[in-house]
Amino acid sequence: MRSYDAVDLSLLTALAEDPRATIAALAERLRLSRNTVHARLTRLEESGAFLAFDRRINPAALGHPLTAFLEVTVRQRELPAIVDRLAEIPEVVQAYGHSGAADLRVHVVCRDTDHLFRIDAAILAIDGVERTETSLSMGELIPYRIQPLIEAARRNL
């Protein structure tokens, strides 16, 4: 993956500030030509700078304001089948393979604690799942942010 230069980083920052900014607006703001902005955006998209739009959709807006993480211990040989079953649960929004004591970290969203309880039970009911350890998120103390990384990258140019 090629590294990004100052133009790339400025584009990312400008988009963070106005995700639906037009190419013309970005060009004006960054004092570049339209063609450059267009070409650079295309390259950023093609190089995988942008993750899926799903990440910007607020689960709370869909009626699932609670976030919880489950560390799931499984029979490892059955991991692929377990992941398939987890993927069938809509409230499971993400799952990572894990290096710690548990085998999986599962990120779920839910309506309330009763709902979480039922999702937990559904996960525990999956064949091969041995145990789960659930922790409820009590609020985003540092909201997700990438700009400090971009600033750091800019300083290291």
Added chain:
Amino acid sequence: MRSYDAVDLSLLTALAEDPRATIAALAERLRLSRNTVHARLTRLEESGAFLAFDRRINPAALGHPLTAFLEVTVRQRELPAIVDRLAEIPEVVQAYGHSGAADLRVHVVCRDTDHLFRIDAAILAIDGVERTETSLSMGELIPYRIQPLIEAARRNL
């Protein structure tokens, strides 16, 4: 927060498929009038349906391909000051308050395991941090997705 109807959900899905789609294109695709799409998008934005664009920026593209989670135990009276210090570390992309044994869950991104080690050390050096338990993410087995929730919401209309 008002609940969303079929039009809202369709818009979210259409945007997930093409985040930079124009209002005209969305209107054509969803068979709505431009004015309706414009009004609905405005309402979605105003109602908090969209989270920050930072979430779409790929840390790997910025040279930080590794993701790790730290469960951090702290002296609780010093939590606010600790959060301030954590926010000064660019590689800390998110931090949650926690309901489990630890007090904080910190999401960090890093270049490699050496880098992670140094970030862990920087966090442990913060006054009031008692211990951390770090686990390295070994890959996104279920990539972040919200569409199943949207489909479930659509079925429950």
Added chain:
DNA sequence: GGCTGGCTGAGCACTCTGCTCAACGTGTGG
């Protein structure tokens, strides 16, 4: 010096936007 890649401004045909407007349909309350 020649070549390549990237950036630029100009130009053009086409598309899009923001807004207003009148009309229509639906739901609600009296």
Added chain:
DNA sequence: CCACACGTTGAGCAGAGTGCTCAGCCAGCC
């Protein structure tokens, strides 16, 4: 049943934006 409010629609308009091509320029490289 009627009045009202709300939401959606298509039309219209002026202005903005886009995708693409083109020629020129500059910097870096061989």
